[in-house]
Amino acid sequence: MSALQSLQPRISVAPMMDWTTKDYRYFARLFNPNVILYTEMVTTGAIIHGDAKRHLDFNQEEQPIVLQLGGSNAKDLALCSKMAQDWGYNEVNLNVGCPSDRVQNNKIGACLMAEPDLVAECIAEMRNAVDIPVSVKHRIGIDDMHSYEEMLHFVDTVAKTGCNNFIVHARIALLQGLSPKENREVPPLRYEDVYRLKQDRPDLIIEINGGIKTYAETQQHLKHVDGVMIGREAYHNPYLLAELGQLWNLEAPDRFEIMAEMMPYIAKRLAEGAPLSIITRHILGLFQNLPGARKWRQALSGGNAKTLKDVENAILNMQDAIKRTEDYLREQQAQQ
Template sequence: MTDLTTIENKLQPRISVAPMMDWTTKDYRFFARLFNPNVILYTEMVTTGAILFGGANRHLDYNHEEHPIVLQLGGSNPKDLATCTKMAQDWGYDEVNLNVGCPSDRVQNNKIGACLMAEPNLVAECIGEMRNAVDIPVTVKHRIGIDDMQSYEEMLHFVDTVAKTGCDNFIVHARIALLQGLSPKENRDVPPLRYEDVYRLKQERPNLLIEINGGVKTYAETLEHLKHVDGVMIGREAYHNPYLLAELGQLWDLDMPNRFDIMDQMMPYIAKRMEEGAPLSIITRHILGLFQNLPGARKWRQALSGGNAKTFADVENAIANIKEAMQRTEDYLRDHPKPIIVE
């Protein structure tokens, strides 16, 4: 397990990749780690029921290279959450996070996610039990509000109630969630971003570690947020344009890695996963954005998501296919350099 002092001291500011269902799998997380050693990676949300009754190995497994890594739990039963948090610590996770932000109908029915903002005392009880079960940090990811609870004062009451447990780290998605009437996708885009509410929370509760989430797409935007809060969580942009993670390395004076070097490091992992029985397509879908915003990005995506990439069942042919795609992309980039824009 990564030393907690290292996480708290070395990894300031806290930059993280948001938990995203079906996206932040262990294959994506291994890939993402190659861009930046300091960014904090989150698992997909895993429900307590899935861990307790669906096979812990399946849901808790990760690659050692992914540290620092946070397990995000979904649930509202304090005892079950405490049990799963202890399992996470024993498994080697660096932190555990409680999901109080997901607006999906499926999780609402089981009292999981954003609907819990309406029950701050229950969330506090859950966090208290989780914290008492482990030595690693326990954090909360939540919205600025839900449905009829849209005011800053209501969010502050939620945070203050949970903070009484000793929890001092809150990741705040700067949109409300409308649990009745909007789909999960619409809840990521339709409600307006209210960054000022998150900034105000940090200003009024300076003793808490406040991270902001929602709509962040660039290094410049990240820098602007860091003037007001302690950390920034990036969601879909980190998936579609993973090289943003490399650009964020400037926060720690890290050298910018070469995209082709990253793929060279990825090759042994792909071979290992295929030898374990993983289809090539479930791995390559996570690396389609490697050349996002560069000439040749479309050709790279086509080479990996076309029929050929899916039909190479053996490791040797699969690796040869990816290397060929890399070479074609490199040749295209050389012949079609991205124009320099002078402002």
């Protein structure tokens, strides 16, 4: 078992297109050293025929980090897996869960659940090419193939390759008629199917994904499975990652300390020529549910922040808003 797979429990941030960029991942790592971070899904074609460095580069601070690949050509997936290992990734993951039309047309994502033998062939080639772990992220079913038995057959077929790590989005995907967004919301969650999979295949590492938003929910799922993958909540409310540190008895970092660590990174990225807006969009949720959070978002979104000084001013304004609220609450308490 690899050092990454030995992390107990396995808590991860889901791969999300346009969201889990290297700037977000650097930010996310500041909240929790043990959470496993995933790249956006990268297609094998983009790596082999495009700018591999742009797609594969990451900050060393992001580790432990997993590269998620999209593809169905076993040889191409093996080549990209080897490149990932050489690049320093801790694990490679195959996407068998994305329901978008664009990836279906290229035989990528959830449509592959209908072809377990092909997925097994791909995973076998990937495993043969690398020493790092190879995992699969998939749905509980697609379209008319939505029974527990069909999912179990898919998992068993792939597990014969020696792959032992499955991240299961606890919804089916409807490949015709629903958008990717609707496929994250409309099909009902069937957590019990994922729990049952772990019960029936106790030797496999089973992680659950889909609709998970709180520390309490995470704790509940960990009574049944080996790991929890959190998606959009980890992006919109990143301080959840700090709260999850309780699973390892970690002290939650202060939000302003996180920004103090983030500022040199922002300065470095600006020096490299990155627009400020592509970095600040990832930190809008830092003060979610706190006084002044709306003004924080307004100050940093829509191109409103043009310089590092604008970010510093937004931090000062947040400190002031929180202090004023604390002072008010103290006064109210004193009067009671």
